[in-house]
Amino acid sequence: MLTGLDRLLVEDALAKRVRGTKLALLAHPASLTKDFVHAADALIGLGASAIGRLPSGFVQNAPDIAGYSRAVEAGRFATVKGIALSADDRLRGAIIERLMCDLAVDLDRIAPERDFSAELESLDELGSKGVVRITGRRVAITDAGRPFLRLVAAAFDAYLPANCGIRSPSSAGSAAAAC
Secondary structure, three states, X not given: OOOOOOOOOOOOHHXXXXXXXXXXXXXXXXXXXXXXOOOOOOEOOOOXXXXXXXXXXXXXXXXXXXXXXXXXXXXOOOEEEEEEOOHHHHHHHXXXXXXXXXXXXXXXXXXXXXXXXXXXXXXXXXXXXXXXXEEOOEEEEOXXXXXXXXXXXXXOOOOOXXXXXXXXXXXOOOOOOOO
C-alpha cells in the first residue's frame, strides 16, 4: 500500500489497519509508528530540532543536542522558536497535509468559498507532464507523480518566494516573514 510522503507501507497488518482512514502528516517521517493515526490537537516534538504543532502554530526545539540537553537538564523547555498561524496558514496547511497524506485534495470540500485559481493554474505544467491530475477543484497526484509530490504541495505554500503574491491580506505578517 503506497501511503503518504517519504514512507511507504507494505501490505501488512499496519497497512490494513490504516486503509480508508485519514492520516496525519507527522513532523518528521522517521516518527512513523503504529500509532500514527490520530486526531490530536497538538503534537509535541521531543529531541533536538524536533518540531511540535499546536492549535495556534508551530514550535521548534534547539537544533543542537548540547543546547537541547542543557535546557532539559535545567528543567526548562527546549523550544527556541515558534510561528503563529493565521486562518489562511491553517487552511493552506490542511490542503498540503491532505496532499501529502492522501495524495489528493478536494478544494471544494476544504474551502468551497476560496479562490485557488492561481494555485491550480501554477500546476498546469505538472499536469501536462502527468505528475498531477486536476479535475475541477480536485487535485490528485498520479502514480508517476509520486516522486514530485512536494512540488505539487508547494503550489499551496504561500511563503515560498514564487507564491508570495497569492497570500491573502489576512495572512500578512502571521508566519515567518519569508516573503
